[in-house]
Amino acid sequence: MNAKLEMLNTIQAVNMALDYAMGNDPNVIVLGEDVADREEGGVMGVTKGLSTKYGVSRVRSTPISEQAIIGAAIGAAIVGMRPVAEIMLMNFTTVAMDMIVNHAAKLRFMSGGQTHVPMVIRTMTGAGFSAGGQHSDFLEAWFAHTAGLKVVVPSSPAEAYGLMLSCIEDDDPCIFIENIASYWIPGPMPEKGVRIPLGKANVVRKGADVTVIGYSRQVHDIAAVAEKLAAENIAVEVIDLRTISPLDTETILNSVAKTRRAVIVHEAVKNFGVGAEISARINEGLFGQLLAPVGRVGSAFCPVPFSKPLETAFMPSQSDIEAAIRATLK
Amino acid sequence: MKEHDQPDRLVLVEMYRKMSLIKQNDERFRSVVKSGRLVMPYYSPRGQEVIPSAVSVQLTNDDYICTIYRGIHDMLAKGVPTKLLWAELAGRATGTCKGKGGPMHITHPASGVMVTTGVVGSSMPIANGLALAAQIRGEKRVTIAYFGDGASNIGAFHEALNMASVWKLPVIFVCQNNGYAEHTKYEYGTSAVSIAARAPGYSMPGVTVDGNDPVAMYKAAGTAIARARAGEGPTLLEAKTFRFQGHVFGDVDAYMDPAEKAAAIAKDPVPAYRAWLISNEHASEAEIDMIEKAIKQEIDEAVEFAMASPFPDVAELRRDVYAQEVEA
Numbered sequence: 001m002n003a004k005l006e007m008l009n010t011i012q013a014v015n016m017a018l019d020y021a022m023g024n025d026p027n028v029i030v031l032g033e034d035v036a037d038r039e040e041g042g043v044m045g046v047t048k049g050l051s052t053k054y055g056v057s058r059v060r061s062t063p064i065s066e067q068a069i070i071g072a073a074i075g076a077a078i079v080g081m082r083p084v085a086e087i088m089l090m091n092f093t094t095v096a097m098d099m100i101v102n103h104a105a106k107l108r109f110m111s112g113g114q115t116h117v118p119m120v121i122r123t124m125t126g127a128g129f130s131a132g133g134q135h136s137d138f139l140e141a142w143f144a145h146t147a148g149l150k151v152v153v154p155s156s157p158a159e160a161y162g163l164m165l166s167c168i169e170d171d172d173p174c175i176f177i178e179n180i181a182s183y184w185i186p187g188p189m190p191e192k193g194v195r196i197p198l199g200k201a202n203v204v205r206k207g208a209d210v211t212v213i214g215y216s217r218q219v220h221d222i223a224a225v226a227e228k229l230a231a232e233n234i235a236v237e238v239i240d241l242r243t244i245s246p247l248d249t250e251t252i253l254n255s256v257a258k259t260r261r262a263v264i265v266h267e268a269v270k271n272f273g274v275g276a277e278i279s280a281r282i283n284e285g286l287f288g289q290l291l292a293p294v295g296r297v298g299s300a301f302c303p304v305p306f307s308k309p310l311e312t313a314f315m316p317s318q319s320d321i322e323a324a325i326r327a328t329l330k
Numbered sequence: 331m332k333e334h335d336q337p338d339r340l341v342l343v344e345m346y347r348k349m350s351l352i353k354q355n356d357e358r359f360r361s362v363v364k365s366g367r368l369v370m371p372y373y374s375p376r377g378q379e380v381i382p383s384a385v386s387v388q389l390t391n392d393d394y395i396c397t398i399y400r401g402i403h404d405m406l407a408k409g410v411p412t413k414l415l416w417a418e419l420a421g422r423a424t425g426t427c428k429g430k431g432g433p434m435h436i437t438h439p440a441s442g443v444m445v446t447t448g449v450v451g452s453s454m455p456i457a458n459g460l461a462l463a464a465q466i467r468g469e470k471r472v473t474i475a476y477f478g479d480g481a482s483n484i485g486a487f488h489e490a491l492n493m494a495s496v497w498k499l500p501v502i503f504v505c506q507n508n509g510y511a512e513h514t515k516y517e518y519g520t521s522a523v524s525i526a527a528r529a530p531g532y533s534m535p536g537v538t539v540d541g542n543d544p545v546a547m548y549k550a551a552g553t554a555i556a557r558a559r560a561g562e563g564p565t566l567l568e569a570k571t572f573r574f575q576g577h578v579f580g581d582v583d584a585y586m587d588p589a590e591k592a593a594a595i596a597k598d599p600v601p602a603y604r605a606w607l608i609s610n611e612h613a614s615e616a617e618i619d620m621i622e623k624a625i626k627q628e629i630d631e632a633v634e635f636a637m638a639s640p641f642p643d644v645a646e647l648r649r650d651v652y653a654q655e656v657e658a
Binding site for chain 1: 394396425426427428429430431435437438439444445447448449452454455456457458459460461462463464465466473485486489490492493496497649650651652653656
């Protein structure tokens with residue numbers, strides 16, 4: 001039997017990763033709003049079945065109290081548990097920023113290494129559902145800007161599985177960002193227990209002409225554009241970062257040293273985004289070797305709009321990506 | 331609820347030892363900061379010595395505390411070694427946190443001091459997590475979350491009390507109500523008649539106690555600790571006290587009522603308790619003198635140790651950010 005032919009989606013993959021981790025390690029606990037089965041296993045069903053299997057002591061539905069959720073996860077983590085705390089939507093991390101930024105991120109350093117916070121914050125976000133300004137933001141740059149946090153952005157079901165296992169086992173606090181729009185994109189079944197290391201980007205497609213760097217849902221758009229351009233003999237090398245922090249600068253620079261052209265794509269607004277950091281690193285590492293300025297593609301600098309045509313215009317499209325690639329080839 | 335037992339003689343004396351340890355350390359911290367030999371923001375707990383002394387005498391090293399920037403007394407009472415504390419305050423490599431935390435961020439797991447936060451109101455949600463771990467693991471540990479009256483106006487307080495009550499966590503929320511939230515007098519910033527009055531909203535016992543009365547404080551804390559250990563859930567314990575110094579050492583405390591302050595200082599709980607111990611023959615004056623002298627010597631040694639210790643290597647910037655070293 002070829003297990004690779006079996007397909008699943010990211011909701012199932014994250015569920016399988018949590019199940020695997022909880023089965024292996026009694027210190028793994030899950031907490032968040034509505035996560036237990038009595039509350040239907042989370043609004044998207046990501047945690048469905050886990051409380052029935054592992055009990056409501058380890059899979060706890062919480063009050064709507066983001067500071068209390070993250071605080072409880074931090075406290076449990078510093079005494080050796082491995083909590084996976086769900087913040088239902090990424091915008092709601094703002095309510096718990098003190099806990100995330102002042103405490104989870106800094107306790108290892110401020111304690112001189114005596115304590116550390118091996119927790120995962122699972123969250124989901126993404127535009128495209130007419131959810132408007134407070135339910136759709138990508139805020140990964142905020143967290144990547146904070147020393148002490150790790151920021152993880154899976155692009156496929158198998159990657160979500162392997163990266164989640166690594167996050168749970170990691171000794172530092174990880175923010176795991178699931179993209180709602182890609183939840184139902186099917187992908188091959190992961191192999192049971194296979195971890196994908198944090199901090200290692202994935203070269204999705206080889207190409208000699210231009211490097212396009214992206215993550216999360218945009219990897220699918222980049223791959224589609226790369227396929228289209230291949231018909232014109234434009235060879236795009238596609239890099240899926242998988243993690244924003246730590247950032248795999250080596251893979252990026254090796255690729256761009258070869259192609260001498262780069263474009264960075266993300267759903268977060270372009271201004272002050274992850275693209276700016278990557279662009280700066282490419283310039284620092286490869287100044288003089290570049291054949292074109294580094295291109296950046298991101299969302300418009302405005303809150304995520306409600307009205308469909310505005311929301312569509314807000315987000316980076318495949319044609320935006322294509323235009324940015326072509327601009328580097330002029 | 332069964333009233334907690336009267337403390338025995340040894341406990342009464344140990345409470346005094348902790349109070350004297352805090353008072354003498356505080357006086358030395360202030361004098362060393364004033365002299366310029368130490369540069370740090372310092373939040374004096376002078377006047378609040380009784381509270382953590384009466385609590386900690388009923389805890390073991392296995393019990394956890396989370397405290398706040400005005401928490402040096404909580405740490406000393408819980409057992410953080412004076413030498414290591416002084417070295418940390420001096421920013422030395424030999425300090426509790428290798429000089430990387432400082433006075434507002436002391437951690438010392440060996441004595442159960444798990445988190446010290448510089449953010450008002452943040453000790454409580456994390457204390458819940460420590461208590462949650464103990465509950466899931468079936469351990470008998472309790473967790474104390476110390477905070478001030480101002481912190482009860484932060485959202486985190488309300489979120490934490492609600493969650494602790496729903497989950498019956500073995501945690502005790504000890505509010506050291508010193509009458510001032512930074513520079514703001516209690517009634518100008520807090521709508522509740524007392525902090526304890528907020529407890530019924532979270533279906534937990536709310537107890538107001540004279541935090542300057544060691545025996546009353548001991549009993550109230552003991553009742554809450556016993557309740558938590560028995561798995562009956564959290565208690566909000568409001569210990570009324572007074573802060574003898576301004577908010578941060580060096581502030582001109584013009585916002586404090588001078589008459590109120592003078593009256594509180596006249597009733598200084600540490601010498602009052604000392605006199606009570608002697609007059610009730612719980613301890614002789616000679617015994618107390620010996621305790622005080624030993625503490626003075628301990629502090630002399632701690633100051634010397636701290637000042638003679640090296641500063642951390644600059645390479646420490648790269649360490650403890652993550653499990654692996656980073657570029658910095």
